[in-house]
Amino acid sequence: MAAAKGAERTHRFHVRTPEGVAFSYRLASPVLRLAALMVDWMTVTAAWMILATIIGLLSIVSRDIAGMVMAISYFLLSQGYRIAAEWLWRGQTIGKKVMRLRVVDERGLRLTFAQIALRNLLRAVDGLPFAYLVGGLAALFSRKAQRLGDLAAGTLVVWEPVEATPDLSTLQTGKYNSLRGHLPVVARLRQSVTPGEARAAWQALARRDTFEDAARVKLFAELAEHFRGITPMPPEAAEGVSDEQFVRNVVEVLYLERK
Template sequence: MLDTTYSVETPEGVDLRAQAAGPVPRILAYGVDIFYRSLILIALAIALAFAENAGLGIWLLCSFLLEWFYPVYFEVMHGGQTPGKKAFGLVVVNDNLTPISWSASLLRNLLRFADFLPFAYAAGVVSMTLGRHFQRLGDLAAGTLVVYRRESKAPQTLPDVTPLPPPRGLQLQDQQALISLIERSGELSEARQRELAELLEPLTGKKERAALDYLRSVGTWLLGGQTGGK
């Protein structure tokens, strides 16, 4: 059985994992997006029919914008999901599993012309099929990949703690690593959890048990402000 697990180890020693999406669900998601874009263009054509040449110019401009910036807008502004990807539970992320950036989304989508070569996205399909993580050429250039969206998981049962906001300077990747640490607390020994917690001592100023308790409080805050054990 093909293992599609994609794993990244953070500087704090916490593994972030996701399941890479293969060609079939990605092609189906792309088909859904083409359907929605086609509906928009048909509606615009009907609305602009009276404007003759000017209407044609506006329609062509809208067609260009939809072709190149429809996916960029949704990927950046809607959590890495176009309507098609959302329908199939897919999400685009950076290859370190952080949310996709404007520059990465622009690059991966502008390079779709390379994936299209020589016809019908043949190069992109071949790249996804041969690559371990199903990345098309645009993904490889932009440092992105498409994964299955993880369902939100309730945090592991913890001792009652008061939620605390994260310390200043805690980067997004560190926050994701902390959430992963809280969710996997049942899989890690107490000693290993303390070891990982101490790696953030420069930010927390705490050691050993105090560091772990503090990070549990921050973790419950990041997971929605719910106190552990409730």
Template sequence: MSVTTATDTLLDGTHTVLTPEYVEFRFTLAGLYSRFLAWLVDAVIVLAISTGILMAINVVMMAAPGFASALGIVIYFLVDWGYAITLETVWSGRTVGKRVMSLRVIQESGVRIGFYHAALRNLARPVDRLPVFYLVGGISALASRSQQRLGDMLAGTLVVRERRLRVPSALGATGDEGLLADPLFVARVKRLSSEEREVVLTAALRREELRMEARLRLFAALGARLQDALAMEKPAHLSDEKWALLVAAALLPPKQKARSTPPRRATA
């Protein structure tokens, strides 16, 4: 699903994603202080890993300490890049430091990043670090309306503050839970693209934030799109919103599905 983006002013500290249905989703931009603290945590981890590797190399190459020192510098940069790129790719835009500070890297379109975006933003770090302590990157973020350092501008990414959104109890309680037990339906849902999954889950979690008109418009378009993507008709008794919530419920891990279902009262 294609989206266009619009960005609020720096003072607002938000990034707005405007869907084709003219429904807005707002993301809170991460400030420089929280990003610095996240980087500090990651830097300590990278330094510890690099030091451990370098100590092992020094033991093996005691006869050539100069070469070992030069190799240690190369190893540090490889670990630094590899750590950030790998974690941001497999951990949906987070590193350990970002998780501690409740931050996440996303695309400007509001969906999660992939390897391409993680690689681009992190390979640009040497430039952002110039001349020391990310001075270039900090100035770039202050000058940018979306608080992006050069690497983020290159990759088309943003660092946002995560909001802890609870899975609504209504998710899965759509009046047609039997469809969730249909292996064919679940298999088709699992084949949705990562972008389609992001849109469905975001709409399900943030629907209460939308005005009714925008909410109806969003789920009408989303419901029609899901019928095409799943190659199946929406059950006639389900509204577009309930249909989308049913798909979202099928995307949830089993534990979250169990939490969204009210416990049954024990009988004697």
């Protein structure tokens, strides 16, 4: 409850993508970001205790070699964990998942590996001289609450509130869904599609009759391309299916078939 109240005090940031799609993000509060940082620190510490015990066996051969391996290993673990997690989980680490935070591109585009690596490698600067003082001051004076790593990478940290299941009664679901039976594809979509993306797709379907034909075709082509790019699709799951129906299929498996 306390986390939820703290999150309500965060600010919104509006962005329009090059395709003209508008998004509204709720910027993460410093309290939530600090809590996520502590969870990640505990995660890395727990993993390091196990790894250090194993590496310590090298001291039997040479303490110098063991010390060098430990220094390199800790750097790779602490930095590699955040970079790998944010890349694989689309802007989230364990700490961010717990606190419902996510790193996003400030222009509304898909995060790139270079952005994730840059924002994390610059933690060394943001952490100076102690307790993230530089990064904290940068976020305090930044309009979008960005530390130096975020400013350099063009990223934001946003808070994702729990999304209520939308009313899907008007979406003509229940037809044949080409994604059914492809459990790995469905699992990947559910893992990777953000609540905001799912709601945007639902809203596009709900408002389909308000769009001009050309705009509707373009919109669903872009949405379908986005979802198809998340995970490899078997031919039978995507071929011969219109873009609009494919988006409808994605929305259905995201909302209606969750067990």
